[in-house]
Amino acid sequence: xxxxxxxxxxxxxxxxxxxxxxxxxxxxxxARRRALVRDKxxxxxxxxxxxxxxxxxxxGHRLTGAAHEWKAKRLPPPANDQLEERIRAExxxxxxxxxxxxxxxxxxNVTLKGYALRDELEDILDTARHVNGVRKVRSEMQIKDxxxxxx
Numbered sequence: 001x002x003x004x005x006x007x008x009x010x011x012x013x014x015x016x017x018x019x020x021x022x023x024x025x026x027x028x029x030x031a032r033r034r035a036l037v038r039d040k041x042x043x044x045x046x047x048x049x050x051x052x053x054x055x056x057x058x059x060g061h062r063l064t065g066a067a068h069e070w071k072a073k074r075l076p077p078p079a080n081d082q083l084e085e086r087i088r089a090e091x092x093x094x095x096x097x098x099x100x101x102x103x104x105x106x107x108x109n110v111t112l113k114g115y116a117l118r119d120e121l122e123d124i125l126d127t128a129r130h131v132n133g134v135r136k137v138r139s140e141m142q143i144k145d146x147x148x149x150x151x
Contacts, residue, residue: 069132077133080105086131094127095120097147103128108135116141 024030024037078086083105091098100115101124116124121143128137 072132077108077135080107083108083110083131083133086133087128090127090131091124094123101141105134108133109138110134110136111138111140113140114142115144117147118143118145 024033026033077083084103087103087105087110088098088101091101091103095101095116097115097117097120102113104111104113110128112124112128121139121141124141125137125139128134
């Protein structure tokens with residue numbers, strides 16, 4: 001019983017290979033079909049190579065960034081005015097009304113004063129905490145419910 005099944009499988013595989021060969025070696029249209037298969041194969045290989053290159057580039061950039069972060073944590077803390085500028089720059093990227101926030105830093109201890117929207121307060125504090133050189137963040141912010149209330 002199993003021999004018959006093996007013969008049937010061999011017959012179908014042989015017929016499939018024969019049909020594929022006839023399809024590709026056809027004198028009238030075979031050259032065009034072979035060119036299409038070649039072009040699609042080259043395209044897939046090129047895209048795969050590009051994907052591998054992009055992935056390896058991404059991994060390299062991530063490793064470089066991690067090394068720089070590790071190195072920055074081992075450096076002495078920045079000067080007070082430099083730390084204030086770093087925090088203001090980060091807040092400018094994350095908060096809509098960053099000009100309404102006053103940043104004061106002293107030896108890594110940061111005090112935030114001014115006005116903030118209720119929805120943005122947690123983002124403001126979180127952003128300030130994650131700047132290199134910040135040890136502690138104290139909030140003296142005045143909370144407002146709408147942007148019209150912020151001077």
